[in-house]
Amino acid sequence: MIKKTFLQVTAIFALTLLVGIFYNLSNPKRIQFIADEKSVDFTQSDSLLNALRIQDSLSRTADSIRNSAQSREDSLKLALEKHKQDSILAAVKNDSLKRVHDSLKTVNQKKEDSVKNAQVTEIVKPVDIKIDFAKALFDKKYRFIDARDEADYNAGHVQGAMNIPYHEIEKYKDRLSGLPKDQVYVTYCSAACDVSIDMAYYMAKMGFKKVYIFHGGWDEWKTAGYPAN
Amino acid sequence: MKKIFENKKVIVTLRIIIGALFIYASFDKMSNPEAFADIIDNYHILPFWLVNGLAIFLPWLEFLTGFFLVMGKWVKSSLLIINILLFIFIIALTQALFRGLDISCGCFSVKPSSTSEVWLRIVEDIILLAAAYLLYKYYPSNSNKTEIENNNLLNQNT
Numbered sequence: 493m494i495k496k497t498f499l500q501v502t503a504i505f506a507l508t509l510l511v512g513i514f515y516n517l518s519n520p521k522r523i524q525f526i527a528d529e530k531s532v533d534f535t536q537s538d539s540l541l542n543a544l545r546i547q548d549s550l551s552r553t554a555d556s557i558r559n560s561a562q563s564r565e566d567s568l569k570l571a572l573e574k575h576k577q578d579s580i581l582a583a584v585k586n587d588s589l590k591r592v593h594d595s596l597k598t599v600n601q602k603k604e605d606s607v608k609n610a611q612v613t614e615i616v617k618p619v620d621i622k623i624d625f626a627k628a629l630f631d632k633k634y635r636f637i638d639a640r641d642e643a644d645y646n647a648g649h650v651q652g653a654m655n656i657p658y659h660e661i662e663k664y665k666d667r668l669s670g671l672p673k674d675q676v677y678v679t680y681c682s683a684a685c686d687v688s689i690d691m692a693y694y695m696a697k698m699g700f701k702k703v704y705i706f707h708g709g710w711d712e713w714k715t716a717g718y719p720a721n
Numbered sequence: 722m723k724k725i726f727e728n729k730k731v732i733v734t735l736r737i738i739i740g741a742l743f744i745y746a747s748f749d750k751m752s753n754p755e756a757f758a759d760i761i762d763n764y765h766i767l768p769f770w771l772v773n774g775l776a777i778f779l780p781w782l783e784f785l786t787g788f789f790l791v792m793g794k795w796v797k798s799s800l801l802i803i804n805i806l807l808f809i810f811i812i813a814l815t816q817a818l819f820r821g822l823d824i825s826c827g828c829f830s831v832k833p834s835s836t837s838e839v840w841l842r843i844v845e846d847i848i849l850l851a852a853a854y855l856l857y858k859y860y861p862s863n864s865n866k867t868e869i870e871n872n873n874l875l876n877q878n879t
Contacts, residue, residue, distance in 0.1 A: 504786065
């Protein structure tokens with residue numbers, strides 16, 4: 493009896509193997525028999541953070557140059573007003589004003605170029621990021637998406653984060669579809685969770701191009717004492 | 722309990738219910754192996770190289786055991802596998818519950834929205850395991866089966 497059961501169990505397993513292999517090979521949604529190892533890759537996080545910092549510093553420099561040029565322009569305008577009767581002086585000042593305009597134009601051009609260069613790289617595959625880059629994106633007022641359930645979200649979340657529970661994604665799909673797809677989004681959940689990853693890949697599949705996964709999640713954010721509701 | 726399970730109608734009904742449940746549970750997983758692999762991976766109990774294999778073969782194992790149960794063939798062997806499967810499901814769900822993992826059960830559907838309370842799923846599986854175990858225990862082997870069927874026939878005649 494035991495031998496018979498053992499033989500039948502073996503036969504069921506063998507049949508399962510055969511049918512499973514055949515079905516998977518013929519299935520349009522087939523998957524690899526052995527999956528690739530999933531690993532969190534933070535290499536882009538640091539370089540993107542640096543790019544963001546460079547962008548900030550360039551932006552600040554451009555602003556200060558523009559401000560000083562503006563004040564120079566203002567003072568020259570005043571001087572021009574004051575001495576408009578003096579044609580020679582006016583000519584000199586006009587010339588200097590022109591130079592200031594030129595320099596201002598160059599600075600603005602440089603600023604635009606630097607912002608373009610340093611702007612967050614357009615991605616399709618979600619990028620794993622650390623808390624420092626997540627904070628930098630938060631400071632830039634990019635949208636955070638809390639993939640946890642409503643109860644967890646209500647208990648505490650990143651300031652201004654939008655709650656789209658991944659487990660109820662069908663219910664919240666409209667909310668997600670309403671978001672512009674070329675904006676930057678940061679998904680997060682708790683800490684030992686996968687819904688932020690699932691949500692990010694779900695969004696990437698929907699056509700969102702700049703999705704970041706903040707792996708530290710709410711737990712790390714809260715511990716760091718960053719803005720929260 | 723033995724008396725209840727001596728009733729052929731009870732045995733057949735239970736056999737078909739459990740079999741049908743396993744067949745039903747396998748469909749969505751079969752058609753969405755990638756989503757099912759993600760769900761298995763989220764349990765964090767298997768090495769990555771086993772995840773896809775299980776996602777491919779487990780639905781078929783459920784389907785075939787369910788199919789054999791409904792057809793009334795190789796019933797004891799199918800029940801043995803089902804009992805082992807249910808026991809593993811309960812362990813997996815319980816560890817997820819205690820570790821506080823925010824996961825989709827993947828029990829009957831691979832949709833993320835199929836999540837319900839994990840403890841409810843554990844209770845469901847325990848009930849199913851109890852039924853499958855009792856069926857396995859009291860299901861007549863071929864020699865006994867003929868005897869019970871004869872007794873039933875005798876009872877019906879008298």
